[in-house]
Amino acid sequence: SQQGEEDPQALSIQEGENATMNCSYKTSINNLQWYRQNSGRGLVHLILIRSNEREKHSGRLRVTLDTSKKSSSLLITASRAADTASYFCATDVSISGNTPLVFGKGTRLSVIA
């Protein structure tokens, strides 16, 4: 079963706009991770946020985590056509960490040049 639910399922924006994707999950977590997947390819790790962190930045990416609401958001600023991909949130629910991730269904982002 999939723990995470991304919202929206699909998002289409113009190049230069910001894209926000949300993720909700059901159980307590050790960390939450965001991945990108281009069509027909594997997943690329974007950012990991631990359960005791609230916000994290990496380049044009900003991730927030609200453990009280069991939700996270991924913001991509100044989007580019190359950002077109599916984005997944994944949770590590174990205390010990480094265990299999539980993925959501993903958000398909289309950035139009």
Next chain:
Amino acid sequence: DTGVSQDPRHKITKRGQNVTFRCDPISEHNRLYWYRQTLGQGPEFLTYFQNEAQLEKSRLLSDRFSAERPKGSFSTLEIQRTEQGDSAMYLCASSNDRVSVNQPQHFGDGTRLSIL
């Protein structure tokens, strides 16, 4: 760091045949994971290893599926008597838990299995 590699990239076979996939993780990574992904869905966990020990198997892993990591390096995933429902992308990932408890997983490009 040459990344995680999977072979083959694509496999087309007839129903009832056996197939085997190979995954070569990043060399210093001791944890190796197998996931399955169907169209429009996120990856679902199948099984994972720490070194050569298989630590957990998902209920998705029926008795037709077997995975090995004999020397704690590469891993194979075999599906016997394939069925239509086995058609999916099979993804392998690796991580190094010796660094910390919060490590990202590094994925290969997957093996896409099509059952005729």
